[in-house]
Each structure stands twice: as structure tokens, then as C-alpha cells.
Amino acid sequence: MLRYFRWMAITSLVIYLSGASSDFALAEISSDYGQINAINISHRGASGHAPEHTLQAYELGNAMNGDYIEIDLQMTKDGELIALHDETIDRTTERKGLVKNLTLKEIKKLDAGSWFNDAFPEKMSTEYLGLQIPTLREVLDRFGPDSKFFIETKSPEVYPGMEEKLINILNEYNLIGAHHTFGNVVVQSFSVESLRKVHEIDKSIPLVQLLSYYAPAVITDTEVSKIKEYAVGVGLHYTAVSPGYIKKVTDSGLMVFPYTVNEKEDMNMLLDWGVTGMFTNYPDRLNEVIQSRISKKP
Template sequence: MKGLLRNVLMSAALVGICSGVVGHAQAAEQINPSLTPNKILNVAHRGASGHAPEHTLLSYELGQQMKGDYIEVDLQMTKDGELIAMHDETLDRTTNGTGLVKNYTLKEIKQLDTGSWFNETYPQYAKDEYVGLKVPTLEEVIEKFGKGARYYIETKSPEVYPGMEEKLLEILDEYKLTGPNVPSNKVIIQSFSPESLKKVHSLNPYIPLVQLLWYDGPATITDAELEVYKTYSIGLGMNFNTIDEAYVQKVREHGLLIHPYTVNEKSDMRKLLDWGVTGMFTNFPDRLQEVLREANKITLKGNR
């Protein structure tokens, strides 16, 4: 596939550029193949959330089993300052509770069922074991999967939760997921908020950051915008159905990685790989793994 071949050819130049963002000489030592275009990242979006209730330990575990490269964790903060794995600011969609996360303590949120809704919404994937699942904290996720896993963490609505970034970095440091002896690919932090990412960058310039973008129509981006993003991030993520090959190549030519979201159909996965993306988010990491295996066979056959 032309995108994979192009990834290999562009690797050396891009690694050099991205290293400057992560931290000059130290980054050169820390840089890992999973943060270069040689490696197409398969990011299990909210875990294997096409198969199991999102942001539950079971969903994350299934994502690992399906060869997802990263556990993706969206963060919200409770009334008593605990970081939990949840996409929405409200409890309504994925639990049997209602109202804003910030208005409830962790103890109160722990009483909620975050699995039954999935069985009702997706009966074709329903399982009895999903009933009664609990909302995990970030610490519980890390304790479950340990330092052997990689984490792609999003600061959701950071303007609603003062101190979210400091709390996140405190936890990462406590569990030794950051630091001079930790590979730079162990944790990636993403956000739609440039302010949140810049804050993280000021507190720890060695953590790779990804700027999330949302487009309501066909995606466009300027050279000036890309150069600004490069000052604090190693890559961009955006809704995949708004971009085209020219957009992907423009991002790549500026030395940034590109991880579109949320790609669930194999035809879309193949198209994006042909365009040269360096990874993608999917609710079905098993599907992407199959597509990557197919692409690898084609690439190997073409190199014979």
C-alpha cells in the first residue's frame, strides 16, 4: 500500500523533527518506534468500545487482547478531585445516574452501573457480565494494566476542572509512567484545549502531546497553524471523515504525526493508510489489526 511505503521513506526526517518537540537531546534517546511513522498506531478508542461498555476495565482489557497499542482514557474530575475514566461531563449516557460529574463524589459515582446501558443500546454485543460494571478511576486503570501498558490520555473539558493537569501529572509520576528513564511513548496526552496541552508542556516538556481538532466541514489547515502546533505537540488528531490525502500529507510534511478518529470500517481504515496516516482511533481494534496485517503482507510482497 502506497501509504505504508511512504511512511517508511519519511521516517528518518520526521523522527528528527518530532524529537525537537519532545525534548532535544533527551528526546533523541527516548524516542521509540511507536512514535514514529514506521509504526502505525492502533488506538483502542475508550477501550474496545465497539464490543464492550466504553471506559470500563473490561473494555480496556479487550482492547489489549485485540492488539490495541494504547489504552485510551478520557478524564473527568469528581467533586472531591478524583480523576475518573469517562467521556461525557454528565453521567446520563453511560450510567444509571444523572447530572454533572463535578457535582458528585467518587464514592457516589462508584455506586452507579456503567455497563447495563451498553446491553440495551447494542443488544448484538450484550453480555451478562457487563451489568453492574463500575466507573474506574485513572489510578485503578493504571493499577490494573501497569507499566507494561501504554496510555493515551485526554484531558476532557479542562476548563471545568481546575487543577486537572497537575493531578494527572502527579498520578503519572507516582506510578513511574514519566521520567528520564521511562520511554517517551509510555504516555501520550491529548486534548482539544491548546491551553491544557501547553500547561502540561510547561510542567513536563518530555511528555508527547497531541492536539485534537474538530471540523464541521472539509478540513483545512494552514502552514502557520501547523508551525504553532509543532511548538508543543508531536501530532494532531481529527474527525477522519473531514480530511483528504492532501491534508494528511501537509500535516506529515510539517513533521507531525496524524491520528484521526474514530475509524470503524475497514474500507476507511485502508483509505487512511493509503493516504499516509501514522495511526488511528477505532472502537474495533480487532478490525484495524486485520487491516494492518493485510497491509503488511502487501508491503512485504511488493518489496520482494
């Protein structure tokens, strides 16, 4: 019964993709939506517990009841899409350099796990030693149609053709197109051009426009209207949002996905404010918050 309420949130994506207007009312999904429930997105996997963007982190995110796995995409010199947040390999491997200057063979020689043991000795595990950076295909091979994915096109201006490659792979795995399950894949980006390109190729893919704010978030009616031309939601840092911002955006029919929310106090606050979902390094914590609120429902 508790999981039932969680999946009501994800149903919102299904309703949009099955032909409803992007102006659908979130209240039609559940009268409790946003106060009890939220889509739980494992940020780079369960990256508070395991090395980010590794198969182990993704596996753990699913085990901790994350609804979606978030995958950041970079592209190698030989055109392979890989799961990595940064344009460089400096932070999460033993080497330095730009991804765009390295082949997949070179990428696969890197140790993408040991840094985590050094950074978080209290969470150290020998299982993390020598972990590889996975390709998008490897992630889909492992998790496939049994998981849901928030996929970000990172720095698409650096990687011409990234969007086409992504869509081709998603079609190959039947995650989009005629045979896919609606809502299994969401594509997000800070790049308007990248999202519009995806939208032009396949209008059935739900898109989330990521936004950067250096002050409390403010959005105009014109900005909302432009985003609604191609996207179903927005994502922004949780410290920038306010109850008024969330109400304005959700009243327009767009969803709101703050990032990166790691403390239960902030999770509860954002649920009180009515967010659609949130990115977290600790999907287990968010799951506990949601289940606690559901259990208290009259």
C-alpha cells in the first residue's frame, strides 16, 4: 500500500506522454501530491554511499527505493557515451585530462572507485577499488527496462551529435518509441538548445529544463511559457526555491525537481512546499521521509 502512493507521482509522466496536455493539473494525480509524495531520483546513483556514476552506485540507488537513476553523459574521443559528471577525469580517477580527448579504451583503464575510499574512509569498501566508468550501454544492459532513468546531456556544445547518439541508443533498447513504457526515461539539460533538439527528434520524450540561479529563484510568465513549449518540468538547486516559486511553476502545469537534497529536514520542507520530486545522494533517506509521511496519512 505504501508503494502505491509513490507510483501515483510517476503516473504524472505517463499521463503527459499518453496524450494529455502539458497543462494537466497535478491535483488530478492525487490530492496529497507534493505534501506526502515525491519522485525519488538517485543523484549519480546512491552517491552518498558509493562512488558516483558506477554500476554499484546505481544498483544501490535501486535497492534504496530510488524511483529513477540519474545519469550524466559525457562523450569520448571515439564517440562513446559514458556516465560521468565532469568534462574531465581529474576528480574521480587517478589521471587527468578531458574526456573528449580520450578513447573509450583509455577511459576503461581508469580507476573510478578508489577516490571514494580516500574521500570517505568511514564508507570505505574493497569492492570500490578499480571500478570502471560505465558506458550508457553498459548501464542499460544492467538495468534495462526494469529501471527508470533521468539522463542529462552534459556540455552538449562540447559534444556535437550527443543528442542523436542518445536517442539512437534509447531506441535500440526500446526505452523510447513505439514499444517503450511511457515515463521510463526523462532527459534533462541546462542547455535549451540540447533539449529543443531532442524535442524536435522525438516529442514523446519528457524533458526537464535545468536552471541556474545565484539568488532566490524568480521566473516570469514568459519564461514559463517558453519552457512549456518543449519541457514538462524544471530543475534547480534546492536553496534557490521558495513556496511561491514552486506554486507558480506547478500551477502552470510544469513539474519541479530540486537538487541536490540530502538532509531530511530539507526533504520535508520541500515536500511541504509541493515539489514534484527531488535529486538526492541518499535515496534511502528520502524514502524514509516519504514512507513516514504516508504512514501518518489518515
